[in-house]
Amino acid sequence: MRTIEECVEAALAVLTPQVRVGFAADPITVLRDGLDLKVQQAPHLAQRRGDGGACDGVSFLQDQVILFAPTPYSRRENFTLAHELGHWLVTQTPPVYDWLFEQPDPNQELETVCDGIAQRLLLTQSSIDQVVQAGPMQARHVLDLYEHSNASIPACAIALAARLPGLGAVVIVEHRGPPDPAVVAYASIRPDPERGWPKVYPWPGQDVPAGHPLHHVRAGGSIRRRSFWAMPWGERADFYLDAVEVRGRWIAVLADTDLWGAERFHPNTAREFDQRPEREIHCCGQTQKVRGYPCPTCDEAHCPECGKCRCERQQDELIMCAGGCFLIFRPNLLVNGLCEECR
Structure with missing residues (x-):
């Protein structure tokens, strides 16, 4: 996989x-x-x-x-x-x-x-192909696919996000009305084919970032421009945006490249991705390479089979003394189930 x-x-x-x-x-x-x-x-x-x-x-x-x-x-x-x-x-x-x-x-x-x-x-592939016949992915394609199928709006968003040529997302934003902020009702992410998931992306339940054009509801309106997204803790990244308004909510496509020729100037911006280190471990009777952040205690990655790092495996080997002191020891330190103090 x-x-x-x-x-x-x-x-x-x-x-x-x-x-x-x-x-x-x-x-x-x-x-x-x-x-x-x-x-x-x-x-x-x-x-x-x-x-x-x-x-x-x-x-x-x-x-x-x-x-x-x-x-x-x-x-x-x-x-x-x-x-x-x-x-x-x-x-x-x-x-x-x-x-x-x-x-x-x-x-x-x-x-x-x-x-x-x-x-x-x-959704069948033929129904998706019929909607996306030529040209770049557009927010309006989500509505077209919805009208020509028996699928929900989220299902249509997922199908079309998979057709993005690179990193991007199809997002549905709902406006609850003041004083509540606009919120992401649904988001389907298309990770970068080579570098994987970005550190900044829209996700269901997030408030739309302050200053974002999707805060402004215009009945039947549309947006196509360079924009951005920001995570709740402040990290921000640039995206190009194509969006249409339908019955009080925005359907939007975010892409890391200008698919629609919306801007004349395209500045080069660095984008951060989740890049976890790869480690070799020996566990569950085999030696294998795993990708993941190491345990801060033993500095070993967790095994994909048992889910444990070195210190967690060592912890599982400990046995409680049967003498009532409620302390745990390695098996070789117990005699007839008793520690040195309880013997």
């Missing part, structure tokens, strides 16, 4: 072609009858929208239960069910689990993989 797309493909390989084809037409029936999962409505989940508002569901995978907020006359619940199925598929695909463990933020990448699974289940 090297990329999110490979993880999505590996997870979907668990499903038969019949299940994949039937899911878009009748998700609940396929989940119950085709995969033997328990699917139940949970209206209270609409009060606390998971995954930044794109997915109103929760899974209890050990019990094979999926709960979802029903959304009559809407495509929203289809995306929720597909996303939760993605979580189940990841548990059935050990190589994907191993890849996620090696990432800077496994939970972030997990949600992105599940979003990708949902998009693939709800």
Whole structure:
């Protein structure tokens, strides 16, 4: 496994072609009858929208239960069910689990993989090709794909973000009205094909940075210009922006290059990426190279098999004295289960 797309493909390989084809037409029936999962409505989940508002569901995978907020006359619940199925598929695909463990933020990448699974289940490649026939990706393409399919807006955003030629994102921004700030309702990130995830990117639940053009709502308006994004803790990076306003929210494409020729001048700006060191470790009966930040105590990377560093493995070997002192020791320091003081 090297990329999110490979993880999505590996997870979907668990499903038969019949299940994949039937899911878009009748998700609940396929989940119950085709995969033997328990699917139940949970209206209270609409009060606390998971995954930044794109997915109103929760899974209890050990019990094979999926709960979802029903959304009559809407495509929203289809995306929720597909996303939760993605979580189940990841548990059935050990190589994907191993890849996620090696990432800077496994939970972030997990949600992105599940979003990708949902998009693939709800949209065909031919429908995407029909919308994006020529020219660069545009925010308006998200609306076009929504109108020509049975998929939700987030599913369309995911499909089109994957078609970006380099680093970028498709973002949905909602305006709650004063005094609340504009907030990212959904974001699908396209990492750089070579350098991976940037340190600055939009993510569901983030407030739109102060001074950003997406704060200004203009009914039916559009934006195409050089802009930026900033993380809540202050890190900032430049992006080029193409956005359209629809019913009080912006649909926007952010890209690290000017795909639309919006500006005449293109300054060279440095962009930081998550680059974790690679270490060789010996654990679980094998020697392997792993990428990750080392433990600050023992300076060893965590094993992708057991998830532990050297000091955590040593800690597991300690045994509590049976004499009642409640102290722990290495096994060779105990005699008949007792430490030197208790003997």
